[in-house]
Amino acid sequence: MPEVKILEEVCKGCGLCCDDVCPVDILILSPDTINSSGYHPTVVTDMKKCIGCGYCYMICPEPAIEVYK
Amino acid sequence: MKKIFGRPAGLTEIIQRYCPGCGHGIVHRLIAELLVELDIRERTVGIAPVGCSVFADEYFNCDMIQPPHGRGPAVATGIKRSRPDCVLFSYQGDGDLAAIGTAETVHAAARNEKITVIFINNAIYGMTGGQLAPTTLPGMRSTTSVKGRDVVKQGYPIKVCELLSGVDGAYYLERCAVNTPKNIIKTKKALKTAFKNQMDDKGFSLVEILSMCPTGWGVTPVQSKQWIDDVMSKYYPLGVYRDRAKEEK
Numbered sequence: 001m002p003e004v005k006i007l008e009e010v011c012k013g014c015g016l017c018c019d020d021v022c023p024v025d026i027l028i029l030s031p032d033t034i035n036s037s038g039y040h041p042t043v044v045t046d047m048k049k050c051i052g053c054g055y056c057y058m059i060c061p062e063p064a065i066e067v068y069k
Numbered sequence: 070m071k072k073i074f075g076r077p078a079g080l081t082e083i084i085q086r087y088c089p090g091c092g093h094g095i096v097h098r099l100i101a102e103l104l105v106e107l108d109i110r111e112r113t114v115g116i117a118p119v120g121c122s123v124f125a126d127e128y129f130n131c132d133m134i135q136p137p138h139g140r141g142p143a144v145a146t147g148i149k150r151s152r153p154d155c156v157l158f159s160y161q162g163d164g165d166l167a168a169i170g171t172a173e174t175v176h177a178a179a180r181n182e183k184i185t186v187i188f189i190n191n192a193i194y195g196m197t198g199g200q201l202a203p204t205t206l207p208g209m210r211s212t213t214s215v216k217g218r219d220v221v222k223q224g225y226p227i228k229v230c231e232l233l234s235g236v237d238g239a240y241y242l243e244r245c246a247v248n249t250p251k252n253i254i255k256t257k258k259a260l261k262t263a264f265k266n267q268m269d270d271k272g273f274s275l276v277e278i279l280s281m282c283p284t285g286w287g288v289t290p291v292q293s294k295q296w297i298d299d300v301m302s303k304y305y306p307l308g309v310y311r312d313r314a315k316e317e318k
Binding site: 002003009010012013014015016018019021039052054055057058059060061062063065066067068069 | 073076088
């Protein structure tokens with residue numbers, strides 16, 4: 001099962017990965033968590049759906065996303 | 070569980086101080102991945118520009134130099150000629166390459182120096198606060214063209230790939246973008262070709278990359294991504310402008 005790990009402290013909450021990049025649409029900007037830089041980091045809504053394509057990692061400018069398989 | 074995607078060894082652990090949604094981070098990562106893939110990290114010298122990416126020397130895990138504004142290709146020429154075993158890349162923005170450093174870029178291309186130039190085109194001066202750049206599109210608003218770029222007063226933008234395709238010395242010219250995963254894969258391929266041309270001692274390679282600047286453009290990161298597709302890539306068409314390796318075949 002592929003798994004996406006978001007490094008919350010590195011994420012700047014730009015939302016590039018949340019738009020239409022994820023083919024299974026499981027990434028959203030967290031409405032209630034906030035990191036020490038003051039950004040709302042990306043969170044995964046349903047890890048079971050992840051296909052491990054790595055598109056989120058590709059578009060992430062930081063990179064704050066790691067993909068495991 | 071095996072990590073299949075993650076921070077490449079070509080980048081340091083420092084968190085980059087770019088704005089959210091900035092394209093610089095994506096290009097940094099692509100270069101860092103190639104340094105590892107081509108196994109050239111130990112002999113690469115990078116040239117950091119003046120601009121938003123002035124601290125690139127802290128982010129890349131290879132030797133870096135920060136020359137005066139716009140003089141990247143000139144410094145790269147010097148290093149490459151004295152140390153031909155080194156791999157040189159000059160990372161430059163539009164203020165650095167298309168404004169103050171135009172002469173260095175054109176002449177480095179004309180001399181066919183064996184260097185790789187990476188040109189980040191975000192159509193605006195990001196670091197100084199979103200002023201009009203030589204690459205600002207006609208009608209586009211910036212803090213020094215509040216009613217939109219007026220071509221009568223401020224002239225026309227410089228299209229760097231088209232300009233250099235008139236220079237016979239240039240070996241490889243391509244324009245890409247980093248707004249979608251598809252374009253990012255293409256950009257990585259172009260960067261790989263540019264590095265390989267240098268490693269095979271072929272000649273001057275320049276990759277122009279259309280990049281997002283949500284802060285300078287005054288839009289959200291997601292809108293900026295869309296704007297490259299809808300507007301910017303219409304004015305700056307993506308594609309290969311010169312590939313002498315193919316022409317010679």
